[in-house]
Amino acid sequence: MKKNARLLYLLTVWTFFTPFSSTATVFPADDETLPAASPSVTYVLSMPEPQTHYFEVEMQLKNIAASTNAKKNGYIDIKMPVWTPGSYLIREYAKNVDGFTASVGDKKISSEKIRKNAWRVYTNEDNLTIRYKVYANELTVRTSFVDIDHGYVTPAGVFMYHDALKNIPLRVVVQPYKTWKSVATALEPVAGQDFTYEAADFDLLVDSPIEIGNHKTFSFTASDIPHTVSMFGDVDYNEKRLAEDYKRVCEAAATVVGEHPCKHYTFIVHHIPPGGGGLEHLNSTTLETTRNAYATEANYKRFLSLVAHEYFHLWNVKRIRPVALGPFDYENENYTHMLWLSEGCTSFYQEYILRRAGFHTPDAYLTLVASGITEIENQPGTRIQSAAESSWDAWIKGYRPNENSANTQISYYSKGSVLGTLLNLAILAGSSGQRNMDDLMRLLYNEYYKKQKRGFTDNEFRQAAEQVAGRKLDDFFNIGVNTAEPINYDAYFAPVGMQLVNLASKVQDGFLGAATTIANGKSTISSVRRGSAAYNDGLNVGDEIISVDKVRVGDDLLRVISGRKMGETLKVLVNRGGFVREIPVTLTQNPLVSYRLEPLPNQTAEQKALYNKWLYIK
Structure with a gap:
């Protein structure tokens, strides 16, 4: 009762002295405490000198002492991600950070770098401001870039975080360079x-x-x-x-799953000389393509394949x-x-989507399927590394190819695309045409x-695939996915009345098996x-081929060995590290296929x- 009486008195006094106020402030009783203010993080991103390739970041942290244990520890640790989702390589983004400082109000406070990507700030204060610069001069879908023409931010490489604050709402304030007028992002505008x-x-x-x-x-509206x-x-x-x-x-x-989960979607498209692919995000994607992407029908269709791939990733x-x-x-x-x-079956879907959208004829789609099989079967690594191993080793191999990669690896993109085709056919056959890969995608989407x-786990995915197919898929998983053994392709194509035929001639020139680069008239x-x-x-990478059977090679090795047959021995003169030596090489049969x-x-x-069901023919 005392609490209520005192509160009534305070309310009466406050109302008396503020007759024009539309709201009244209620003070807590003596034994009540004000709730702690929620922590907040705001990033201010600027680029006042874009010609220097620097972004400037101000990270404003408020009401953070309790959440971060700053009062207990006397410090907080601020981190930079080392990679970005969708691109499976440790990229060490912190290498681009300069000038890290911390302050409370106008007072600079002590900080030090404690790991390759982490800074320790010595404070027990509630409010803190972090400032740093990020050098951004690599325009890819995985990195950040700024110059006098535009800026592009891959957030993992620009914005830092504190572990305890990762799950709270954040705010980003972009301050464009003075002559820039536009910002594109899937973030929600305030x-x-x-x-x-x-x-x-x-x-x-x-x-x-x-x-x-x-x-x-x-802009356009879809679904x-x-x-x-x-x-x-x-x-x-x-x-x-x-x-x-x-x-x-x-x-x-969108017809694959049958439900669109986004409220809006953003495409960011960079038209730059080398092109470069794409990177998927939850409600957006970034695409890099050449400036002649729309100049020919072939280029245009390749660009639409890229659009389909990255969009299906949502x-x-x-x-x-x-x-x-x-x-x-x-x-x-x-x-x-x-x-x-995740990647390979998205590559499968990119062309399957274009087929159902009418961009590929049935014959054109079949050509793409056969070309995909030809690609992986012509790579020696397909007998060394499984699709599952390729996925696991993406972090150390997939993004770091060398001169021997084709001998030891297979891309989870190319192998996965072929596996997507085969799994789709297995489901079609197993369900007598009642279901296909779409049904598996819907099951995974709805259940998980x-x-x-x-x-989902590896085993849960297999169970789901077998449930949709209506049968065990031992050959698909035990051979196609988990080993590097040859796949019996015709077992998958026979139910749709097709067979895989090798068009490569059995009477061919002998095979050397050395790829060369040409520079200054040298191979x-x-x-x-x-x-x-x-x-x-024993021919080695780095050998300069001088002559074959005493005939100067120059920049045309293929002309010199053209017409030589399997079993013939060539005398190859090479310059290896400054020493000239002659190496006898006996040509083998050409192993390349063309399906x-x-x-x-x-x-x-x-x-x-x-x-007809497979190829959406009505």
Whole structure:
């Protein structure tokens, strides 16, 4: 009662002295305490001198002492991620950080670097400001860049974090260079505040790249979801056609799962001389392509394949995912055996989506399938490394190829794309055409992303695939995925009335197996194929081939050895490290294949029906 009486008195007095106030402040009683203010993190990103390739970051932390144990420890640790999700390599982003300082108000406080990517700030204060610069001069979808023309932010390489604050809402204030007018990002804008954005947590911030400059923008709606495309670089394109074709690709992709999880979606497209691929994010993607991407129909279709690939990732990887792919450990490798599914089957879907959207004819799609098989079967590493091993070793091998990689590795993209085709066929055959790979994607999406809100294990994926196929898939998993043994392709294609035919001539020139680069009229060996004549008889990477059988090679090795047959021995004169030596090399049979898919003779009605379902032929 005393508490209520005192509160009534305070309210009466406060109202008396503030008659025009629309709200009243209620003070706590003597035995009550004010709730602690919530911690907050705001990043202010600026680029006042873009020609120097530096971003400047101010990280404002407020009300953090309790959450970070700063009062207990007397310090807090601030970290920079060492990699970015979707690109499986430790990239050491901290190497680009300069001038790290910390202050409380106007007072600079002590800090030191304690690990390659971590700084310790000695404070027990509630409010703290961190400032640093990031050198950004590598324009890829995995790194950051700024120059006088534009800025691009890969958030993992620009924004730091504290472990205890990773799951709180964050705010980003972008201060564009003085002549820049536009910012593109999937982050949610803060109403009434220019270039101010918010994210639910650090994971979402990392998953939301930012383009800053004077890029061109167009929009379209697909599956009732607004989409924005921001285009950097001087390039000619038909905006109406491009928007329509984006829409066709996006809507065809959405039919796989049948539900679109985004409120909006952003494409950031860089048109730069070398191109460069793409990187997926939760509600956006960044694409890098050449400036002539729209100049020919072939280039245009390749670009649409890139669009389909990265867009389909908003389901496969960002939501349908192995357990290792989220939540992320930003300081260490995140291992999985299933990048063949996450990346490779997305490569499968990119062309399958274009087929169902009408960009590929059935024959064109079959050509792509056969070419994919030809690619992996012509790589010696396909008999050394399994798709599961390729996925696991992405961190040390996939992004670090050398002259021997083709002999020992297989790409989880290319092998996974072929496996996606085979799994799709296995499900079609096992269900008598009632189900296909789409049904597996829907099952994984609904069960693990929506219901259990987590990724799946290797075994859970296999169980789901076998459930949808209606049968065991031992050959697919035990041979196709987990070993490097030869795959019986015809067992997968026979149910749809097709067979794989090798068109490579059996009467060919002998095979040397040494690839060369040409410079200053000289042929230098750049790679040697496992099991070839060059490999067996000792030609080495780095050897300059001077002559063959006393005939000067110059820059045309192929002309000199053309017409020589298997079993013939060549006398190859090489310069190796400044020493000239002659090496006898006996040519082997050409091992290269060239596959085409052809109809089986006397196809049954069931095979024809299944073929039509496979290729969406009505």
